[in-house]
Amino acid sequence: MAQSSVIHVFDQGDYSKHRLVTIPPTDPQPLSPSSLRLRTRILGQTTNNLTYANLGFALGWWDVYPIPENTPAPYNDRSKYATIAGWGYADVVESTVPDISTGSSVYGYLHVGTGTWNVSIEQTGMTNQILVTSPHRQHLWKIYNRLSVHPSLEKLEKGNGQDVLGWDALMTALFGTSYNLSTFGFAWDDSLRIHPMGEGEWSAEDANIDDALVVVLNASGKTGMSFAYALRHARPKAHQPRTIVGVGSDKSRPLLEQSGFYDEVLLNGDAERVKELVGKEKPRKVVLLDFGARPGAMASYTETLSSTGVPLARFFVGGDNRPAKPSDLMQARGERGEGVQVNANTLREKGIEVGGEKYFTDFDKAWGGFVNQGAIKGTKLVWNEGMEGWEKGWEAFCKDEVRSDEGRVYRL
Numbered sequence: 001m002a003q004s005s006v007i008h009v010f011d012q013g014d015y016s017k018h019r020l021v022t023i024p025p026t027d028p029q030p031l032s033p034s035s036l037r038l039r040t041r042i043l044g045q046t047t048n049n050l051t052y053a054n055l056g057f058a059l060g061w062w063d064v065y066p067i068p069e070n071t072p073a074p075y076n077d078r079s080k081y082a083t084i085a086g087w088g089y090a091d092v093v094e095s096t097v098p099d100i101s102t103g104s105s106v107y108g109y110l111h112v113g114t115g116t117w118n119v120s121i122e123q124t125g126m127t128n129q130i131l132v133t134s135p136h137r138q139h140l141w142k143i144y145n146r147l148s149v150h151p152s153l154e155k156l157e158k159g160n161g162q163d164v165l166g167w168d169a170l171m172t173a174l175f176g177t178s179y180n181l182s183t184f185g186f187a188w189d190d191s192l193r194i195h196p197m198g199e200g201e202w203s204a205e206d207a208n209i210d211d212a213l214v215v216v217l218n219a220s221g222k223t224g225m226s227f228a229y230a231l232r233h234a235r236p237k238a239h240q241p242r243t244i245v246g247v248g249s250d251k252s253r254p255l256l257e258q259s260g261f262y263d264e265v266l267l268n269g270d271a272e273r274v275k276e277l278v279g280k281e282k283p284r285k286v287v288l289l290d291f292g293a294r295p296g297a298m299a300s301y302t303e304t305l306s307s308t309g310v311p312l313a314r315f316f317v318g319g320d321n322r323p324a325k326p327s328d329l330m331q332a333r334g335e336r337g338e339g340v341q342v343n344a345n346t347l348r349e350k351g352i353e354v355g356g357e358k359y360f361t362d363f364d365k366a367w368g369g370f371v372n373q374g375a376i377k378g379t380k381l382v383w384n385e386g387m388e389g390w391e392k393g394w395e396a397f398c399k400d401e402v403r404s405d406e407g408r409v410y411r412l
Helices: 047-059 153-160 162-185 222-233 253-259 271-281 297-305 326-334 344-355 357-372 386-398
Strands: 005-011 014-023 035-045 086-095 105-110 116-123 129-132 146-150 213-217 243-248 264-267 286-291 312-318 380-385 406-411
Touching: 005 386, 014 047, 014 386, 035 105, 035 162, 035 386, 047 386, 086 153, 086 162, 105 162, 153 162, 162 222, 162 312, 162 344, 162 357, 162 380, 162 406, 213 222, 213 271, 213 297, 222 243, 222 286, 222 312, 222 357, 243 253, 243 271, 253 264, 264 271, 271 297, 286 297, 297 312, 344 357, 380 386, 386 406
Parallel strands: 213 243, 213 286, 243 264, 286 312, 380 406
Antiparallel strands: 005 014, 035 086, 035 116, 035 406, 086 105, 105 146, 116 129, 129 146
């Protein structure tokens, strides 16, 4: 018997206006060939989810799981309301794919809701890797249409433990962005070198961060933390930067220091102190990366570091996650000045092209090392239940009430 389901919707112009909506039950349609019927079980929630809500108009994130047609008014208005997806695990409820059995699980960019949904898929020829081919999703970057296939969640949890699955849901995608930037964008091997944007000329010198001073803005964010870890633990020692500086807020400083990922920990207003550090250490270059820092931080550090006489390279990996109108967001991106915008999708997909199966072997080794050493020291997983928990978590992120030492994970 069909059951009602619950989804989370928000106003497209202000994601802080949000609510849960109950969808009336409908009988499931027969599953097409080469398709899976899935139900979300575990989701991670980070500021990345707010980025998906903010920029969904530009990158198609609002269209991945469209609001169902039988959604009660007024929330059925797709011109005003939207949903976004999240990273995590789903059960395979039904399958018409010979090699994927009912009861197994998939990891990927999943529906945020309690109901089931269908995807058509194709095999990639690589172990456990499949791609979603549903027509309405083909405008998305491939990273959002890639799923990995696993045994049942019960079997995974019995073998690995609940918290390993929690870290998977919370950070695998974010860690991947940082790992790929370190491995391919800042490649120490010419055969691995890929422009961080995915296209264009990118010389060995552009990629070289040997003896560099690296400044990570929003260093307590999970992508920034992952990047600092990758620089020290997922590349040869001879090709690591000289100094990694983590920049954050007063509230995040204890976490930054406890993590052990940074050689120096400074605050958003400490640009002059980094300038002094550059004068003292005399690095070959300064690499400044914005992982979604508070407004003004990138501009302040850019202005100060530009006056050191040491070559400065700027990279944008994240953005301001505060609710904003599309026009304001695009204006802000246009005003931030010269620099390299990191494209997480192209870095990953070109990395897969370069490495093939070895890409996944190497990534799994790096990710396993990160999790096995305790992931981010001082950060604890906070498990929550159901869509009500997801909604409360969303509200906490909107109000900036989520502690930097928390990792929020949900069982649906």
